[in-house]
Amino acid sequence: MTVSETIIQQPSPGTRIIAFRGDVWCLRLQVPLDQHGTAWVRTNIGRAHPARREVIVHVEQNEALLHHDWSDIEMKPAGDGEFEICLALCEVGHFEAKAYFLPEQTGQPVWPPGENAVINVEPAETVCGNIIYNAFVRQFGPNKHQRRHSPRDLDFKALDEQGYTVIPPSGKFRDVIRELDFILHELGCRFIQLMPVNSTPTTYGRMGRFGSPYAAQRFTAVDPAMAEFDPRATPLEQFMELVDAIHRRHARVILDIAINHTG
Known part of the structure; x- marks a missing residue:
């Protein structure tokens, strides 16, 4: 896996976030201006159902976790070497995400250093008044x-x-x-x-x-x-x-x- 300090993600890799169902979570990726290519985010946001199904099958039938809940979503160019994406948090659960840059020259992903960002989505009705x-x-x-x-x-x-x-x-x-x-x-x-x-x-x-x-x-x-x-x-x-x-x-x-x- 190729990692580069020149690839900057915001929120930073390894960030842990608590959100509520119905929120929108935005991610930005900045690359050097002389680099040309596309940016993507690898995440399981919006895929809570297959993730839970895999866990149940793993526990009850001892089948391996294949992580079918993960997918890559293309980010939109925002100018000046930046890319962005906003994802609706429509499901309650534990999710992760990390962006990467795909250069035109090599076609090999280049990742920012650090771990996945973690997004824990709580029910909307628990946003306040939790006595x-x-x-x-x-x-x-x-x-x-x-x-x-x-x-x-x-x-x-x-x-x-x-x-x-x-x-x-x-x-x-x-x-x-x-x-x-x-x-x-x-x-x-x-x-x-x-x-x-x-x-x-x-x-x-x-x-x-x-x-x-x-x-x-x-x-x-x-x-x-x-x-x-x-x-x-x-x-x-x-x-x-x-x-x-x-x-x-x-x-x-x-x-x-x-x-x-x-x-």
Whole structure:
């Protein structure tokens, strides 16, 4: 690969940019005036779908990543040895780009020194007002107003010493639903981040009175302790009630899942 210090890219190679869907990103390339040829940008902007498809096939079928999402787009001459291009950022995702010059004499690409520019495109609706409420479901309901240890905690300690497992009652998904109007409308939050809601160890490796929420036993199951006893709705269905209630109020859910270890 041929690299030349006389080829100048703006924004500089290696630049990392955060943009939002709907933005327009412009790139310029300057070459010496005595050089004649065309300028191109090699990028995967606008090709999020094939990139994601390749990742899925790579993970599920162990096929090699072929990077079919990359393509070369010709830049327009802007005079005085400059070329430019403006690309619409219509997709959310992680993208990269780098410009190069293609001289008439050799037909071999000449690159500016440095790494690819990185453009991380976020959803347009997250451009502002991103207040996140961190909700620990266990601490809702009766637990919300508890400020100090109660005499019952002393009974727990005695049972602990005898080898029993004592786990206090947990707050419920429906307890959180009852608080949503206050959280979203009065506090003005737009995102509810739920601490892990997966089932956790209750005996061996429990870690703490309630058990560590980061020791999930199953990533596709919810902790039944967070659901009310209701013959008409399973714990998973009650979790879905909470998600639906958040979405009905035009807010979003962030799920905290510790996927690198289990209980």
